[in-house]
Amino acid sequence: MKFTGASAVAPAGQGIWKADVQPDWDIFGIANGGYLMAIAARAMSAAAGGRLPVSVTAHFTRPVAAGAVMVTVDPVKAGRTFSTLRATLTAESDSISLLGSFAEPQSGAVEPLYAAAAPPEMPPPEECIRAVPSVDGPLPPPLMAQFEERIHPEDVGPLQGEPSGTAQMRGWFRLHDGEPLDAFTLLLAADSFPPAVFNADLPLAWTPTLEMTTQIRGVPVPGWLRCQFSTRFVTGGLLEEDGEIWDEAGHLVALSRQLALVPR
Numbered sequence: 001m002k003f004t005g006a007s008a009v010a011p012a013g014q015g016i017w018k019a020d021v022q023p024d025w026d027i028f029g030i031a032n033g034g035y036l037m038a039i040a041a042r043a044m045s046a047a048a049g050g051r052l053p054v055s056v057t058a059h060f061t062r063p064v065a066a067g068a069v070m071v072t073v074d075p076v077k078a079g080r081t082f083s084t085l086r087a088t089l090t091a092e093s094d095s096i097s098l099l100g101s102f103a104e105p106q107s108g109a110v111e112p113l114y115a116a117a118a119p120p121e122m123p124p125p126e127e128c129i130r131a132v133p134s135v136d137g138p139l140p141p142p143l144m145a146q147f148e149e150r151i152h153p154e155d156v157g158p159l160q161g162e163p164s165g166t167a168q169m170r171g172w173f174r175l176h177d178g179e180p181l182d183a184f185t186l187l188l189a190a191d192s193f194p195p196a197v198f199n200a201d202l203p204l205a206w207t208p209t210l211e212m213t214t215q216i217r218g219v220p221v222p223g224w225l226r227c228q229f230s231t232r233f234v235t236g237g238l239l240e241e242d243g244e245i246w247d248e249a250g251h252l253v254a255l256s257r258q259l260a261l262v263p264r
Contacts, residue, residue, distance in 0.1 A: 002179050003146070003188065007038045009046065015073050017043035021091075023066040027141040030063040033209045033258075034191025035143075038184045040089045040098050043071035045184075048083040051102035052183045057213040062095040069095075106218065112252070119246040120228045122152055125172040129156040131194075139194065139204050148174050149192060158198035167200040167231040169193045172224045173245075181220045181247075189225055190214045190243050190256035196229045197239050197263070205263040210238075212258035220247035229256075237262050 001022055009017040019042075025035045041053045069091050076084040082101050089096040122128070128150035131140045139159055152170035157163045173189045175181065191214075195207045226246040231239050243256035 002177070003038075003175055003185060004179065006146070007035065007042060007184060007188075009039060009043045009071060011046070012070065015047065017046065017071045017073070019043070019069050019071065021064060021066050021069055024142040025146055026066065027143055028206050029065060030206070031065060032143050032188070032191060033058065033060060033212060034188045034214075036064055036089060036096055037098070037191070037212065037214065038187040039069070040071050040087050040096060041100060041184055041187055044073050044085045044087050044098070044100050045102060047073040047075060047085055048078070048102040051083050052105050052219075053187070053214075053216050054082065054101045054103050055213065055215045056098060056100040056187060057211065059097045059211050060095070060209050061097065062091070062093060063208075064089070064091045064095045067091065115252070117244070119226050119250055119252075120170055120244070122170055122172070122226060125150045125224055128152055128171055129159075131156075131159065131171075143192065147176060147188075147192065148172075151193070155199060158194060158204060163201040164199045165201065167196045167234075168228065169196040169199065169230075170228040173227055174224050178222075180222065181225065183216045183219055186216055186220070186225075186245060186254040187214050189227060189245055190254055191258070193227060193229055195231075195260070195263070196241055197231045197234060200231070200234070202234070203263045207239075207263045208261045210259045210261065212256065214254060214256040216254055218247075218251055218253045220245075220251070220253045221249045223248035225253070234262060 012018040087098040229243040245254040
């Protein structure tokens with residue numbers, strides 16, 4: 001199933017939308033957090049009259065498996081430029097609490113007024129390593145079959161038992177069969193790569209996300225997304241991961257940060 005269908009929502013009452021979390025969009029049987037954020041953001045967007053996400057923050061309280069979910073949306077403020085909404089994604093019980101800012105779609109690329117960084121240098125996609133689900137191990141997880149992801153040769157070590165020693169993960173991302181990229185795709189892409197900390201030689205195990213924020217800076221042009229993620233600190237049983245996502249035209253289209261538990 002394509003991403004648009006897998007993350008679709010349907011109205012189910014005043015301020016309530018229903019959705020089906022699809023199987024195989026998971027890691028260790030737990031639905032991917034970015035995928036769940038995309039589902040909730042579609043409901044929030046519908047409640048905001050079609051405005052698109054600018055920033056979405058999610059707090060994860062319980063794992064979600066494949067099956068029916070409900071998204072309850074509570075508008076906080078509808079301004080001339082931005083709409084602010086709260087939402088709760090519920091499976092058997094409340095599982096994710098979200099707060100988001102949404103705005104009207106912008107036409108055309110927005111040139112930066114200031115930029116202190118550029119897209120990361122990477123080999124072309126055909127020279128990077130494609131991540132496909134493992135048939136006899138936990139990684140890569142089933143999620144990797146739902147899109148095409150190619151990892152920088154210098155960062156693919158954890159999947160081959162040879163971590164680089166530097167907590168970073170770079171690579172390319174796109175949907176299958178030319179499915180268009182949109183703001184909701186960026187929520188998925190921001191949480192789709194193996195955790196950067198795996199390259200610091202931590203266990204290859206579930207890395208539960210406590211909180212994640214993804215900021216959408218623009219709608220990407222068709223093609224590949226150029227992504228890089230890094231972790232600088234692992235302290236007190238917690239780690240952060242910062243992400244940048246650039247489109248093929250060299251536009252910064254998303255930034256992300258998540259707070260997660262050390263792999264368990």
